[in-house]
Amino acid sequence: DQQVKQNSPSLSVQEGRISILNCDYTNSMFDYFLWYKKYPAEGPTFLISISSIKDKNEDGRFTVFLNKSAKHLSLHIVPSQPGDSAVYFCAASDPGVGNQFYFGTGTSLTVIP
């Protein structure tokens, strides 16, 4: 049973515009969320995190929004750059089971120059 879902397998955005990647989860006990970027033939690279006590976290061009009532989070990239083209994964953890992260299946972002 997939507890973290990324329903958009792919997304294309023009350079300079905003990229919005979405993630939904089913477990209301999840309280810590992460986003990763993955290039082909490399391991995932940590981008940004958010705790359930917040609804927004920013780091440079990356902002993550959390809507706990909707069990939804999103990653905004502004402005998008060609180097942002990669697969993006969201992940979540349950503090009662603090040893694993549950990952979505990823969204492939293509930023068109």
Place this chain on the structure above:
Amino acid sequence: ETGVTQSPTHLIKTRGQQVTLRCSSQSGHNTVSWYQQALGQGPQFIFQYYREEENGRGNFPPRFSGLQFPNYSSELNVNALELDDSALYLCASSRSPGNTIYFGEGSWLTVV
């Protein structure tokens, strides 16, 4: 600061064989987790090691086993390899269980 390193990067094994994958954690990290990523899927949790003991396990059979050493490095062992074990195996370390995990480059395993 040294990141997570994994070896080997690629390997090919025959069905029924055994494989050992190795991981050195990032400096300052005492917790190591292993994930399996099949093509087109997100990483799936195999297990975590903390203080040299298994600290949680995902839905993987006992032929997947591991070790953590006093320097926090870790091994993943898979016995009786099956074709479906072909995947990218990712090691991740963290400052403690439940904290942000940082991945290595991964080990690509192909079982033929």
